Amino acid sequence: xxxxxxxxxxQLMLGGALLAVVILIGAATFVIIAxxxxxxxxxxxxxxxxxxxxxxxxxxNQALVLEILRIRHRGILDKLMTPGQGWKTPPxxxxxxxxxxxxxxxxxxxxxxxxxxSSENLFKTWDTILRENKVQIDVEEEQExxxxxxxxxxxxxxxxxxxxxxxxxxxxxxxxxxxxTGRWTGDDFFMDDDGxxxxxxxxxxxWFNLYQTGEDWDIIPYWMxxxxxxxxxxxxxxxxxxxxxxxPTVWEWRWGYDPNVWDDHENLDPDIDGIxxxxxxxxxxxxxxxxxxxxxxxxxxxxxxSLFDPAHVFxxxxxxxxxxxxxxxxxxxxxxxxxxxxxxxxxxxxxxxxYEKISQDSGMMLQYYMHHFADERKGIFRYVLMAHQAGFxxxxxxxxxxTIAVGTNLKTAFTVKKAFTERTRMLMEAAYVMHELGxxxxxxxxxxxxxxxxxxxxxxxxxxxxxxxxxxxxxVMNYYHITDKSLVDYSDGSHGExxxxxxxxxxxxxxxxxxxxxxxxxxxxxxxxxxxxxxxEFVLQGWEYDENLxxxxxxxxxxxxxxxxxxxxxxxxxxxxxxxxxxxxxxRVYAMxxxxxxxxxxxxxxxxxxxxxxxxxxxxxxxxxxxxMEKLS
Numbered sequence: 001x002x003x004x005x006x007x008x009x010x011q012l013m014l015g016g017a018l019l020a021v022v023i024l025i026g027a028a029t030f031v032i033i034a035x036x037x038x039x040x041x042x043x044x045x046x047x048x049x050x051x052x053x054x055x056x057x058x059x060x061n062q063a064l065v066l067e068i069l070r071i072r073h074r075g076i077l078d079k080l081m082t083p084g085q086g087w088k089t090p091p092x093x094x095x096x097x098x099x100x101x102x103x104x105x106x107x108x109x110x111x112x113x114x115x116x117x118s119s120e121n122l123f124k125t126w127d128t129i130l131r132e133n134k135v136q137i138d139v140e141e142e143q144e145x146x147x148x149x150x151x152x153x154x155x156x157x158x159x160x161x162x163x164x165x166x167x168x169x170x171x172x173x174x175x176x177x178x179x180x181t182g183r184w185t186g187d188d189f190f191m192d193d194d195g196x197x198x199x200x201x202x203x204x205x206x207w208f209n210l211y212q213t214g215e216d217w218d219i220i221p222y223w224m225x226x227x228x229x230x231x232x233x234x235x236x237x238x239x240x241x242x243x244x245x246x247x248p249t250v251w252e253w254r255w256g257y258d259p260n261v262w263d264d265h266e267n268l269d270p271d272i273d274g275i276x277x278x279x280x281x282x283x284x285x286x287x288x289x290x291x292x293x294x295x296x297x298x299x300x301x302x303x304x305x306s307l308f309d310p311a312h313v314f315x316x317x318x319x320x321x322x323x324x325x326x327x328x329x330x331x332x333x334x335x336x337x338x339x340x341x342x343x344x345x346x347x348x349x350x351x352x353x354x355y356e357k358i359s360q361d362s363g364m365m366l367q368y369y370m371h372h373f374a375d376e377r378k379g380i381f382r383y384v385l386m387a388h389q390a391g392f393x394x395x396x397x398x399x400x401x402x403t404i405a406v407g408t409n410l411k412t413a414f415t416v417k418k419a420f421t422e423r424t425r426m427l428m429e430a431a432y433v434m435h436e437l438g439x440x441x442x443x444x445x446x447x448x449x450x451x452x453x454x455x456x457x458x459x460x461x462x463x464x465x466x467x468x469x470x471x472x473x474x475x476v477m478n479y480y481h482i483t484d485k486s487l488v489d490y491s492d493g494s495h496g497e498x499x500x501x502x503x504x505x506x507x508x509x510x511x512x513x514x515x516x517x518x519x520x521x522x523x524x525x526x527x528x529x530x531x532x533x534x535x536x537e538f539v540l541q542g543w544e545y546d547e548n549l550x551x552x553x554x555x556x557x558x559x560x561x562x563x564x565x566x567x568x569x570x571x572x573x574x575x576x577x578x579x580x581x582x583x584x585x586x587x588r589v590y591a592m593x594x595x596x597x598x599x600x601x602x603x604x605x606x607x608x609x610x611x612x613x614x615x616x617x618x619x620x621x622x623x624x625x626x627x628x629m630e631k632l633s
Contacts, residue, residue: 053226060215065136070207072127076320092122092155097135146177152204171201180223195292227628262583267604274509295333299384303353318429343374357389369396393439402511404436435476442507442598445526448500451477472496504565542577567594
């Protein structure tokens, strides 16, 4: 049996005619075991033969719930790029849900049976994050599927007093929900390109969840519990962790893992974004998807220093512009600028204006990092401080580039950036944060010499000379172009000689790695003298690298990569010391993006076993479902 990723992606490339096959294969996943050291052994469970039961809702009223978790309008970046005041007017929109012919429109708010009457309610924002809604219907008992359509309708107004309006349906998401498996197919499905319960359309981006009710409140369907998982459909499995791997049954079921078999969720990172599965689970309420690359940012601001000092905050419009730019490249960005249910020392704090300037050499950022960046977020989030005068991405502790400071004082806003309007200041704010963020994603002066290179300054001759060499590097990482208000982007490498493809070289876990470069006092860029070709030895206690299996696995993957645009190097390790491992898996597969000169590391992708023919075998929830279906037929 080939790998889950290989099976799924090969089928996906065949096109829409094989979509049903893709979906069946897509639920496959893997059994993962620990890197090394002692782990708590799972409790021994008696193996009992499961009696097949094809009932769907024998003990509860059957109903379906659609949660609309977030809707984001994608037009802010274009609005900011267009001269004028259009960016100041947020869009108006609402959603319409049709579930088995029952329709609900969110703009028509009923007063209820008792009070009667209704009023119109529209979203008037670029992003509805943390403003959740739900729609639910009762369905016939033992109904097998439901048809669900979620539409997003945008309203535009016209006329002298804006009394006339026109409603246009911009997005339509059609799905079929399966009451046996709890999965849906259609315009959104498990393991599709933009994430499960996440739809990226031309105008709107939508996050949602779809589930059925049950007697135990854990949203796992009765049919799955009794026929596949072997759990009790009358017991809530929301917080139960029978395999003691740190993640409960419900999360493992949702993402295709086996909740009764230990997985190394502390190290497993199938999307290679630096957020391991245990952290993906912790960030579940904030849209984390273990198969989609995510960037999390916590940002604080600073008080004004004077009456004429601008607000030192990461403005919503600049945030949305940055979020949109990453969305265009398949990366989800989430920015806590004051989430109401965030942790102590979470985002959105306005800190005292104690310093006119925060310098990298001074190490002042340590006090903000220690006391205003939530401890439980370190290693998951990057910390961004919008200060009076600053501009760097630098380690606060150890040598990990997870701390960013950006200045927004009048000198920076007007003189340096030449941004004389509020609109262009929003763009430059996004560009400067994007620049410093790029360092935490692997783009450094020692990666490409066009990054952080000021040699164009001082004279016209210097500028002409620089332009001849690095002028084609159209990126916010190039100070020569960072003030271009029509850019706010990394380069894609398409502009000619010496252009560097930033997007194809991004390595999201960079902010977690110990950098090979140390920026000490008095450093001088690009610091290439500190690069000595050091290689980190990759040793796994109790495991041995197998060259033949690595070659076979690479051939099976046939060039597929979990990250579009990046080639992947695959290493297969074979277990040699079985006594120290809490699971019975005998192989581990590691991946590393082949994107030199950016520093990368090995990431645990998945684990499994070999069959009697020496072929790779990995756990597949969908295979188990198919086996049950075959027996029931």
